[in-house]
Amino acid sequence: MTEAIKSGRTLPPSKLAHVVLRSPRPKPMVEFYKAFLGAHVVAAIGPMTFITYDDEHHRIAIGAFPGCGDKVRNSAGLEHIAFSFDTLNDLFTAYRQRKAHGILPIWCVNHGPTTSLYANYSAYQDPDGNVLETQVDNFDNVEDANEFMMSPAFVENVYGVDFDPEELIKRLESGEPESEIKKRPEIGPRSIETLPLLNPPPPLVKDSYDIIEA
Numbered sequence: 001m002t003e004a005i006k007s008g009r010t011l012p013p014s015k016l017a018h019v020v021l022r023s024p025r026p027k028p029m030v031e032f033y034k035a036f037l038g039a040h041v042v043a044a045i046g047p048m049t050f051i052t053y054d055d056e057h058h059r060i061a062i063g064a065f066p067g068c069g070d071k072v073r074n075s076a077g078l079e080h081i082a083f084s085f086d087t088l089n090d091l092f093t094a095y096r097q098r099k100a101h102g103i104l105p106i107w108c109v110n111h112g113p114t115t116s117l118y119a120n121y122s123a124y125q126d127p128d129g130n131v132l133e134t135q136v137d138n139f140d141n142v143e144d145a146n147e148f149m150m151s152p153a154f155v156e157n158v159y160g161v162d163f164d165p166e167e168l169i170k171r172l173e174s175g176e177p178e179s180e181i182k183k184r185p186e187i188g189p190r191s192i193e194t195l196p197l198l199n200p201p202p203p204l205v206k207d208s209y210d211i212i213e214a
């Protein structure tokens with residue numbers, strides 16, 4: 001330990017563990033996260049509800065903190081929380097499942113350049129208006145991803161190109177390779193004022209997110 005301390009570099013953590021959200025509407029928030037993440041409640045103790053979807057004891061906790069008010073748009077702080085899927089097929093499977101719960105994205109965008117892709121993502125809102133991202137990485141390794149993030153294409157349009165998930169699902173179901181579907185069409189420079197995230201619709205608040213028959 002002494003040698004590590006002398007190295008001058010702080011030991012980075014092994015992983016990001018969980019996010020705790022204060023909420024004035026804990027029941028809709030808990031039901032939303034169960035439906036959104038395919039998650040379950042591990043423990044509900046007093047004002048705290050702990051939720052997970054994998055082998056971590058909790059990934060999200062909802063806290064009904066006394067005096068908690070509504071989220072203030074445009075305040076400083078957290079912009080969004082991102083969740084990764086392994087494949088485009090998985091990303092769109094989860095999209096379809098959420099849609100059946102009445103949970104729809106507020107923005108779908110392809111971040112990548114014409115020949116490869118940094119990330120393909122869909123942004124959602126929870127009942128308090130916190131933004132959640134679901135994404136699939138499209139580079140095979142972090143070096144290629146880093147190289148793209150310093151490329152002229154990314155500098156020109158760091159926000160990406162919007163897509164219709166239903167359209168991409170049709171292409172996927174027709175047998176088109178994921179690598180082709182992930183290619184980003186070029187639209188030239190894009191400004192931050194064009195992002196749907198700046199003027200999102202009101203969040204959907206429900207006491208349960210039951211399956212809606214198609």
Ligand SMILES: [Fe+2]
Nearest residue numbers: 080081082133
């Ligand atoms: Fe993100």
